[in-house]
Amino acid sequence: MGNKPKISVRTACLITACAFVFYGFTRGEAVTVLNKAVNICLECIGLG
Amino acid sequence: MKISYAIKRKLLQIIALGCSNAHVLNFKDGRLYTGKWKQFCNPGLNCYSCPAAGFACPIGALQAVNGSMRFSFSFYVMGLLLAFGTLLGRAVCGWLCPFGLLQELIHKIPSPKLHLKKVFLYPKYIILVVFVFILPVAVTDYMGMGKPAFCQYICPAGTLEGGLFLLAAHESLRRAVGTLFSLKMAILILTVIGCVFIYRFFCRVFCPLGAIYGLFNRISIFHLEVDSNRCTGCGKCRKVCGMEVDPVKNPDSAECIRCGACADACPTGAVCLTCKTKASQTE
Numbered sequence: 001m002g003n004k005p006k007i008s009v010r011t012a013c014l015i016t017a018c019a020f021v022f023y024g025f026t027r028g029e030a031v032t033v034l035n036k037a038v039n040i041c042l043e044c045i046g047l048g
Numbered sequence: 049m050k051i052s053y054a055i056k057r058k059l060l061q062i063i064a065l066g067c068s069n070a071h072v073l074n075f076k077d078g079r080l081y082t083g084k085w086k087q088f089c090n091p092g093l094n095c096y097s098c099p100a101a102g103f104a105c106p107i108g109a110l111q112a113v114n115g116s117m118r119f120s121f122s123f124y125v126m127g128l129l130l131a132f133g134t135l136l137g138r139a140v141c142g143w144l145c146p147f148g149l150l151q152e153l154i155h156k157i158p159s160p161k162l163h164l165k166k167v168f169l170y171p172k173y174i175i176l177v178v179f180v181f182i183l184p185v186a187v188t189d190y191m192g193m194g195k196p197a198f199c200q201y202i203c204p205a206g207t208l209e210g211g212l213f214l215l216a217a218h219e220s221l222r223r224a225v226g227t228l229f230s231l232k233m234a235i236l237i238l239t240v241i242g243c244v245f246i247y248r249f250f251c252r253v254f255c256p257l258g259a260i261y262g263l264f265n266r267i268s269i270f271h272l273e274v275d276s277n278r279c280t281g282c283g284k285c286r287k288v289c290g291m292e293v294d295p296v297k298n299p300d301s302a303e304c305i306r307c308g309a310c311a312d313a314c315p316t317g318a319v320c321l322t323c324k325t326k327a328s329q330t331e
Contacts, residue, residue: 001266003325009267010134017130024124029113033124034087036112037096037104038080040221043200044097044108045211046232047224 053308069100078217092145097210115184115194137268142305176256262302285310
């Protein structure tokens, strides 16, 4: 891939990433992540 | 004096390990950190059930949201992974992943070092699709909640960082140990043995996070640059590469973790890690 298309793809990816994070955050996904992460995950430690 | 990539990388790996696991006092009584920072994902693989962990594991978070009652796709976690991948590609694995550092330390145990056949580079993509994306959404309970299949059946980081420390601290958890824990311990032991003989065995064969970041190596801003005018074709870069990549032929290989060993080994300075794009190619 040449550098010009590469820069365009990078820019598109970063804009999409920001949009995804913003949308996910506003619809409450971060709260779901927080709730999972602050409790012992029995599956993760091999008990669930 | 020029500082080698090896030293810079080791320093950053240690700093990243410290930042990812800052709450070390929690090991004493087996508590988890429960602050707001845990809604943010660590770039590398680091179990959020580790008592010291200050951030969420991105693979665990992805499965938790995908398998939740409210959502079946996590824009939030995918957005973070997209950003980390575009900025750094698999440099996250090489420079920021705590489990990657651990694998490298294990590999320092004196033993015969083996090569990994190419066919073993593919299971991580299957694991990513099946265990991270499909099973948490497709296999649900009566409430519509899926389980984090990768964490449950495979992840040795969870067994090591979370399982062993929490079991040591809690009698009630020790009483619940069963077949599943035995399976996960077997995978952890296999991983440790694999890492003794093969450089970053888990990273290359099983890690779904490495599979995601590898896809971004072709476009990542932090990348490997090879100056063909200065390259003499001596092959030293290929010989020192732990990931068994040829940086001259394929500098954007999905397996390259941007460790910089090739750049350190290059006698003519033809290989370097950079964020700059060649001006001559932008036209």
